[in-house]
Amino acid sequence: MIIVVTGANGQLGKRLVNQLKQKHTVVGLGKEELNVTNKDEIDYQLAAIKPELIIHAAAYTAVDLCEVNRVLAFDVNSLGAGYVAQAAQSIGARMIYISSDYVFDGYKGVPYVEEDIPRPLSIYGLSKKLGEQLTMMSGNFMVVRTSWLYGHGGKNFVTTMLRLARAQQPISVVHDQFGSPTYINDLVDAIEYMLAAPCGVYHVTNSGSCSWYEFAEHIWREAGYNPEMITPISTSEYGAKAVRPAYSVLATSKLVQTGLSELRQWDQALTDFVRKEQSL
Numbered sequence: 001m002i003i004v005v006t007g008a009n010g011q012l013g014k015r016l017v018n019q020l021k022q023k024h025t026v027v028g029l030g031k032e033e034l035n036v037t038n039k040d041e042i043d044y045q046l047a048a049i050k051p052e053l054i055i056h057a058a059a060y061t062a063v064d065l066c067e068v069n070r071v072l073a074f075d076v077n078s079l080g081a082g083y084v085a086q087a088a089q090s091i092g093a094r095m096i097y098i099s100s101d102y103v104f105d106g107y108k109g110v111p112y113v114e115e116d117i118p119r120p121l122s123i124y125g126l127s128k129k130l131g132e133q134l135t136m137m138s139g140n141f142m143v144v145r146t147s148w149l150y151g152h153g154g155k156n157f158v159t160t161m162l163r164l165a166r167a168q169q170p171i172s173v174v175h176d177q178f179g180s181p182t183y184i185n186d187l188v189d190a191i192e193y194m195l196a197a198p199c200g201v202y203h204v205t206n207s208g209s210c211s212w213y214e215f216a217e218h219i220w221r222e223a224g225y226n227p228e229m230i231t232p233i234s235t236s237e238y239g240a241k242a243v244r245p246a247y248s249v250l251a252t253s254k255l256v257q258t259g260l261s262e263l264r265q266w267d268q269a270l271t272d273f274v275r276k277e278q279s280l
Contacts, residue, residue, distance in 0.1 A: 001025070001195075004051040004093075006034060006084065007058030011151040012098065015188045016055055027051065031058065036080035046087040053195065055096045056084050056135070059128075063102070064241040066124040077127035082134030089138040096191065097135040100128045101147035101179055101205075106245025111209075113251045114145075114201040122242040132201070143201040144191060145250055148215075150273065151184030158273060161216050165225040175213035175232035179248045180205040183269035190260060197258045203250035206266040218267055222274040 001024045007013040008028030017028040027049055035041050036058045046054065059077055060066060066073040081097055088095040102125035103118035120126045132143050150156040158181075164171050182205045190204045210218070213232040220227040235244065252262055263269070 001053060002049065002051045003027070003053045003055065004029060004046065004049055005055045005057060006036060007031070007056070008033075010057060010059075011154040011156065012149065012184050012187070013057045014153060015151060015184050016057060016191070019188050019192060034058075036084065037075040039083040039086075042083045042087050043090070046084075046093070047091060050091055051093050053094045053096070054084060054088050055098070055191070056081055057098050059098065061124070063122060063124045063244070066122065066127065067241045070123050073123050073127040074130065077124070078130035078134060081131035082137070085135045085138035085141065088140070092140075094140045094142070095135060095138050096142045096144060097131060099132050099143050099145045100125065101145060101248035101250055102245060103129045103132065103145065104245050104248055106177075106247045109247055111249040111251035112203070114203055114254050121245060124242060125245075139199075141199055142194070142197065144194075145201065145203050146182050146187055147179045147205050147248060147250060148181040149184055149187070150181065152273075152276065157181075157212070157215070158219055158270070159277070161219040162223055162274070162277065165220045165223050168225075168229065170229045170231070171216070172231045172233045172238070173213045173216040174235050174238050175211050176234050177244055177246055177248075178209050178211050179245075180207070180209045180250060181215055181266040181270065182206045182263075183266075183273050185273075186263045186269055190255065190263060193260050194255075194258055200254075202255055202258075203252050204255055204263070205250050205252060206263045206269045207252070208265045208267065209249040210266065215270075218270055219274070222271055223278070
């Protein structure tokens, strides 16, 4: 199978390319190779490559900066997805769009299922919701919603916490936002399994949930540091520009219906990640 991965220089994109190329012909397109806001460029490149599958991992993920750079957020996360979806449809390719738990408002209080109506609170969440809608217009699609991603070789919450732990800097972390931390390696394993799954929306995260504060505590402990220097604070005390959902846990029962077991617990995945990081 010929597969194109957009956003190929990001943490998720790199992992997708490196893993999928073991069994498929994979063309990774980073932002240097493909401007996802340029429809003509997308049409030309994808028509030349003629992939059977496009995994659209390119995204503007700076949640707070999306509140400031709104045009960029919608150009990349919404219109860009729409352009790729149109190009996919024109060449008969399937498209997988990577989306986010932030399409939900967090008021439900129990895990969100795929049929729940997205009601984003932030520009980032709204831009991803519109990206989903434009992707669905392509016909042959999958939307994969995931949450709290972290992986090797880049900046994310876990690598930031590890850096702060090594520096022994006192930090404050929000205790009243809950979600499911998801290890990119596990997400890619699931995506690889699901390449031929029926069209639709799927939630794919590691199992279980925690607050950002609990997540930070586990990271410090796994790395061998005492988390007593971490102070729990409220969302209002933290004062971020973008409004985040208080509870954005995603139910993954539809994933299990494809024949794949639930992904391992988030804390087990974290243990694996930290051990690999420390061995690098």
